[in-house]
């Protein structure tokens with residue numbers, strides 16, 4: 001009887017873990033092979049598909065149990081495999097079972113963190129169940145490591161506060177950049193009150209608790225968009241992300257290229273090109289790490305980024321008056337505008353030139369800079385690098 005219970009439990013863990021991979025927050029996640037099969041408890045199904053790696057502090061890969069509390073859902077979001085009425089295998093874990101399974105996987109060194117999301121059967125009830133799971137993980141099993149908890153649409157203030165106290169990272173999936181676009185994807189969701197408001201509340205609660213000296217979700221909040229099927233432009237997506245970065249302290253937006261799923265209302269739609277997703281991430285990086293404003297991004301007349309060139313190179317091509325920049329005199333923010341120079345490279349240049357002037361492309365290479373990319377846009381000690389001269393001869 002005991003063995004049968006374990007089988008049921010880990011079957012569900014395996015299924016709900018695989019189903020959770022549809023959630024792109026913590027997007028670096030990839031299923032990871034378990035290097036030592038003997039690490040698995042005997043007679044349980046393979047749960048390795050439930051494990052995703054994310055990049056932790058210092059670039060360290062961290063294996064997470066990424067899982068749904070339930071894959072049952074009462075909503076009917078058009079893009080989603082879990083939408084109500086779709087025929088599929090569904091499962092639900094009790095809070096006790098999920099917390100126990102996670103604890104066992106931690107003990108076997110299979111995972112080093114938890115990402116918990118869920119379908120919705122009553123927002124308040126489901127959110128309570130997720131909170132109960134994390135309460136057990138923290139207090140019954142004493143887990144002090146990483147927990148990412150999804151906030152469900154229309155979650156209550158008290159639930160968001162409890163989530164902020166229990167988790168390290170929170171997320172609310174907007175799915176679309178505004179109300180009008182969301183209506184084409186998820187007519188039962190309310191953009192402003194159901195999704196943006198919880199993000200805003202989470203931010204205020206985290207700040208209040210932090211100021212009161214309490215343990216809070218220090219890794220902040222993230223969101224995810226489904227890119228493509230609502231007909232939104234890149235400009236709409238990036239303007240919304242920028243607003244949320246500035247106004248509600250959003251840490252990160254994830255852009256998920258749409259891929260049609262059978263037996264959903266969008267099954268006949270074209271998939272979104274992965275290159276569009278890639279360009280959105282590059283542009284988003286310019287907003288978060290390079291000091292660009294969304295109004296500066298090189299959108300075309302339809303509000304989309306050029307696909308053939310990365311957004312920073314497109315910006316540089318449209319601003320010849322800005323170049324060439326003398327690397328020994330340019331400000332750090334100006335250096336960040338140079339293709340091939342990132343935040344680390346710009347900081348390294350500022351540091352290096354305190355000692356002596358930079359003189360050659362090799363000096364830039366030694367600082368970890370992609371010097372061949374930067375060459376057409378810079379002067380080094382007053383001279384255009386040789387690579388640039390070759391371009392124009």
Ligand code: SF4
Pocket residue numbers: 073074075076077080081082083084118119120186
């Ligand atoms: S609420 Fe979430 S799980 Fe349910 S159909 Fe919508 S996206 Fe899918």
